[in-house]
């Protein structure tokens with residue numbers, strides 16, 4: 525057990541009130557990265573008071589417990605839907621930074637947005653392969669493979685209401 529249901533709830537609430545202030549009187553698109561962020565995003569958007577438009581983007585970079593080093597973005601997502609909007613990307617965890625770094629570059633290149641920010645529940649920090657930092661972070665974590673609250677190991681454990689460290693014997 526790393527973060528209990530209660531401590532996650534508290535942190536999400538805090539993030540929500542910070543984001544409520546940031547986007548006050550603004551229309552924001554919350555772009556939730558699938559699959560991992562669906563639980564976090566569902567709770568987070570309910571803590572943001574104001575005009576929130578929620579969209580989803582399917583992305584994949586992980587195989588098992590390792591980053592694959594390349595990013596696959598769903599082809600049917602039209603980035604121009606973000607034009608003239610404030611965009612907040614929400615992801616479950618920031619690890620190597622590949623996902624958010626690549627995606628933010630692509631959004632900046634292919635769209636004309638009003639602003640771009642990123643919010644992650646967890647930040648692993650140690651494996652970063654670029655200098656990407658998220659604007660809003662729930663918790664910092666050590667270099668351990670974590671599951672629960674949307675985070676998976678090969679599709680499993682997303683339904684746990686807490687976040688825990690996966691025992692090595694499960695994947696070694």
Ligand code: IMP
Nearest residue numbers: 560591618619620621622623669670675
């Ligand atoms: P990055 O592109 O390396 O920053 O990795 C981000 C993605 O890797 C996240 O959206 C997660 O889906 C996945 N990921 C990274 N670390 C973990 C972990 O400890 N548990 C589950 N998924 C992880």
Ligand code: MG
Nearest residue numbers: 558559560561
């Ligand atoms: Mg993910």
